[in-house]
Amino acid sequence: MMRKLFVLAIIAVVLGAIGAVAPAVAAEGYKVIAHSTNPATSLPRDQVARYLLKKSTAWPSGKVVAPVDLGKESAVREAFSRDVLHKSVAEATAYWQQQIFSGRGVPPPEKRTDAEVVAFVEGNEGAIGYVSAGAAVGDAKVVDVVE
Amino acid sequence: MQRTRRIVGTRILMAAGGLAALAALLPAPTAAEAIGDKLTLSGFGNWEYGKTDGNSFGSGTEEGEFDDGQFALFVSHQTSDRLRIAAKLFFEINGEAELELAQVEYRFSDAAIGRAGVVAHPFGISAEVFDNGTLRNFGHLPESIYGANGIASETLHGLALAGRRDFASGWALSYDVYAGELTPRSDGFFDSKRLTEEGEEAPNAEESEIGYRNVFGARAVLESPIDGLSFGLSAYRGTEDDDDSSVETMGGQVQFQRGAWDVRAEYFLQEPEGRIFSHDGYYIELARRLGDKWQIALRTENYQAELVESELVAEIPESQLRHEELSFGLNYWLSSNVVFRAAIHEVSGLRFVEGIADLVEQGIEPDEDTRLFTFGLAFAF
Numbered sequence: 378m379m380r381k382l383f384v385l386a387i388i389a390v391v392l393g394a395i396g397a398v399a400p401a402v403a404a405e406g407y408k409v410i411a412h413s414t415n416p417a418t419s420l421p422r423d424q425v426a427r428y429l430l431k432k433s434t435a436w437p438s439g440k441v442v443a444p445v446d447l448g449k450e451s452a453v454r455e456a457f458s459r460d461v462l463h464k465s466v467a468e469a470t471a472y473w474q475q476q477i478f479s480g481r482g483v484p485p486p487e488k489r490t491d492a493e494v495v496a497f498v499e500g501n502e503g504a505i506g507y508v509s510a511g512a513a514v515g516d517a518k519v520v521d522v523v524e
Numbered sequence: 525m526q527r528t529r530r531i532v533g534t535r536i537l538m539a540a541g542g543l544a545a546l547a548a549l550l551p552a553p554t555a556a557e558a559i560g561d562k563l564t565l566s567g568f569g570n571w572e573y574g575k576t577d578g579n580s581f582g583s584g585t586e587e588g589e590f591d592d593g594q595f596a597l598f599v600s601h602q603t604s605d606r607l608r609i610a611a612k613l614f615f616e617i618n619g620e621a622e623l624e625l626a627q628v629e630y631r632f633s634d635a636a637i638g639r640a641g642v643v644a645h646p647f648g649i650s651a652e653v654f655d656n657g658t659l660r661n662f663g664h665l666p667e668s669i670y671g672a673n674g675i676a677s678e679t680l681h682g683l684a685l686a687g688r689r690d691f692a693s694g695w696a697l698s699y700d701v702y703a704g705e706l707t708p709r710s711d712g713f714f715d716s717k718r719l720t721e722e723g724e725e726a727p728n729a730e731e732s733e734i735g736y737r738n739v740f741g742a743r744a745v746l747e748s749p750i751d752g753l754s755f756g757l758s759a760y761r762g763t764e765d766d767d768d769s770s771v772e773t774m775g776g777q778v779q780f781q782r783g784a785w786d787v788r789a790e791y792f793l794q795e796p797e798g799r800i801f802s803h804d805g806y807y808i809e810l811a812r813r814l815g816d817k818w819q820i821a822l823r824t825e826n827y828q829a830e831l832v833e834s835e836l837v838a839e840i841p842e843s844q845l846r847h848e849e850l851s852f853g854l855n856y857w858l859s860s861n862v863v864f865r866a867a868i869h870e871v872s873g874l875r876f877v878e879g880i881a882d883l884v885e886q887g888i889e890p891d892e893d894t895r896l897f898t899f900g901l902a903f904a905f
Contacts, residue, residue: 432690434634435633449860463751463782467816467857470861471658471659471860474653474656474904475652475659477600478596478598478612478652478659478904479646479653480612480627480652483564483566483602483608484564486561
């Protein structure tokens with residue numbers, strides 16, 4: 378009996394998941410930036426997500442990825458989080474709590490302003506972050522996110 | 525009592541030693557930004573009030589219980605690109621302290637991450653984050669899997685290797701393999717129900733803090749191309765400290781977390797060679813956010829112990845071998861890090877009800893059903 382219920386639960390979860398619709402990548406509100414020496418000019422959305430969630434920690438060159446976030450209250454972060462990570466900031470916060478308290482990892486540093494994010498990216502060859510669409514990016518380069 | 529004091533004292537010393545070792549490894553900071561980017565300080569806390577309609581169960585008693593509270597402090601230092609150290613101290617409201625994490629991690633690659641020391645036990649959905657109240661939908665995890673039944677351990681003392689592989693199709697596989705010692709949660713019923721070598725129930729079997737040594741285990745989690753949907757399998761095999769008997773535990777999980785939905789289901793089976801029973805359990809849990817703040821949750825769970833077939837094993841009332849629970853909860857998320865919650869739990873069966881042996885000794889027939897009301901909060905930072 379309990380095995381049947383367990384199988385039913387799996388079927389219910391899968392059906393519920395299929396019914397959910399993924400958000401589309403939005404081109405406005407934010408832009409993704411990387412260090413000027415990074416050869417990438419565009420990156421797949423899911424790869425950018427893996428970098429920001431630290432599921433991938435090395436660039437193809439072997440250089441260590443150094444992701445950086447804006448603060449949790451930032452509207453730019455909310456837009457980026459939903460579009461690229463497919464998570465709200467609250468869901469991403471829960472993801473990082475799971476990582477932290479299981480000892481598996483810690484979140485990227487959080488910066489209060491676009492300027493601080495740009496400064497971090499300029500100072501770290503492996504860095505990747507995001508800023509508001511109209512922000513000045515200094516010596517960092519803008520990377521297109523493609524689906 | 526003396527043994528309890530020694531255990532608490534030993535744990536406090538271990539905790540102090542862990543902190544001292546961590547402090548010795550930390551390099552002197554050179555800039556505020558360096559401290560902020562390399563050092564992470566986090567923590568979480570929970571508190572719950574529980575009241576039942578008779579039996580003592582979970583966080584509740586008939587009189588009402590206010591003393592269910594925990595706090596944990598976590599610190600991590602990214603010593604280099606590949607090397608990280610982390611520790612977590614856990615405190616109960618009664619003053620007991622425990623070192624729940626004291627690990628060194630070395631990242632060879634995304635597919636091979638080694639951890640050593642006191643590490644979180646990679647088992648099921650929640651063993652690694654056993655006490656973190658903001659990562660679950662009810663105040664406590666399901667008893668059927670994570671209760672005091674010798675199945676789930678919060679920590680592993682030993683070595684672990686973890687990794688992840690992403691596939692072009694959108695699937696991803698995460699794995700953990702480990703070896704060492706586990707100290708799963710257990711209670712008097714589990715501790716004492718032992719078999720002798722002749723297959724008879726051990727007379728006057730004493731309760732003891734159980735431990736499994738020479739453990740080898742693994743967990744594999746498959747993330748599907750559907751965002752938030754994953755499937756997993758966990759298993760471990762070890763040897764009981766007290767009588768060298770073997771114990772095998774295995775099970776599966778499915779989880780869907782996306783948007784407003786949080787759906788979880790797990791099933792586990794354990795066969796302890798040296799016990800008078802084998803047991804299994806499952807739960808199914810659904811939670812849904814209603815807007816940004818409110819959340820409703822529903823959980824059903826079932827646990828069943830089966831006695832070994834032997835005339836040498838005394839009969840135990842069926843009600844003391846099972847646990848069925850239906851829970852309904854209402855949560856209010858003040859923020860993503862703070863939640864207030866209330867729940868009602870309808871319990872049938874006496875397996876995890878406390879004080880049954882005392883009632884039976886007094887000739888009192890315990891009520892097989894228990895209703896528990898809980899109110900509490902959880903936070904993390």
